[in-house]
Amino acid sequence: MPGRILIVEDETDLARTLVYALNREGFQAAHSVTGRGGLDLAQGDPAFDLVLLDLMLPDMPGTEVCRQLRADPRTRDILVLMLTARGEEIDRVVGFEVGTDDYLVKPFSVRELILRIRALLRRVQAATPTEGKLAWGPLRLDLDGHRCWLDGEVVPLTAVEFKLLGRLMARRGRVQTRAMLVDTVWGSESDIGERTVDATVKRLREKLGHAGAFVETLRGVGYRFVDQAEGAPS
Numbered sequence: 001m002p003g004r005i006l007i008v009e010d011e012t013d014l015a016r017t018l019v020y021a022l023n024r025e026g027f028q029a030a031h032s033v034t035g036r037g038g039l040d041l042a043q044g045d046p047a048f049d050l051v052l053l054d055l056m057l058p059d060m061p062g063t064e065v066c067r068q069l070r071a072d073p074r075t076r077d078i079l080v081l082m083l084t085a086r087g088e089e090i091d092r093v094v095g096f097e098v099g100t101d102d103y104l105v106k107p108f109s110v111r112e113l114i115l116r117i118r119a120l121l122r123r124v125q126a127a128t129p130t131e132g133k134l135a136w137g138p139l140r141l142d143l144d145g146h147r148c149w150l151d152g153e154v155v156p157l158t159a160v161e162f163k164l165l166g167r168l169m170a171r172r173g174r175v176q177t178r179a180m181l182v183d184t185v186w187g188s189e190s191d192i193g194e195r196t197v198d199a200t201v202k203r204l205r206e207k208l209g210h211a212g213a214f215v216e217t218l219r220g221v222g223y224r225f226v227d228q229a230e231g232a233p234s
Helices: 011-025 036-043 063-072 089-097 110-127 159-170 177-186 194-214
Strands: 004-008 028-033 049-052 081-082 103-106 134-136 139-142 147-150 215-218 221-223
Touching: 004 011, 004 036, 011 028, 011 049, 011 110, 028 036, 036 049, 049 063, 049 110, 063 081, 081 110, 089 134, 103 110, 103 139, 134 221, 139 194, 147 194, 159 177, 159 194, 159 221, 177 194, 177 221, 194 215
Parallel strands: 004 028, 004 049, 049 081, 081 103
Antiparallel strands: 134 139, 139 147, 215 221
16 A cells, blocks of 8 residues: 655654654655645656645645645645644634645644555545446446446436546545536536535435435535445535
């Protein structure tokens, strides 16, 4: 599982500790002390699997770094784990709104951080399409044939519903804001609003029956595809 990790952190001692610990665990770690430097590294070498991103950086907030990563096609799918000394709910919501995949409040143990990283990477690997197919629990998608099965029975989905479900399943466990879904499902030139996204999710859940519980709502943020035991529609 070990992959390539980019650390964007201006606390030099902490960054050195993280680089050492990650390399010892088999990861390949790189480091930048500024948001601009982190963006340059990520955009120049999009092979990074995950970015550890500090919220408070000297040149720009980590939320802006994350926003720019998500806006760039070269880096939009890189995992982002936000590191911050601020743990208020509003900070977590803002982080998820700009596309953060997970959130860890300082001070934290290096062991906990590594476990979080491994959990995020496992989610992505488990959701990676194999030979044009996606599957989770009772759901199976044929991406090339645009067909969906639930418990072995075909589910008739529209093209937009199918694309929406495929996007959520392919990024299982990762928050998708409404803006991100508009961009990736309907297209960046689309002028649809958030209500259209919500209405499409509602129809999709209805068609999926009991598997609709896989699509979780994060109020004020967006949606994510989760294990059925972790969430339910709301």
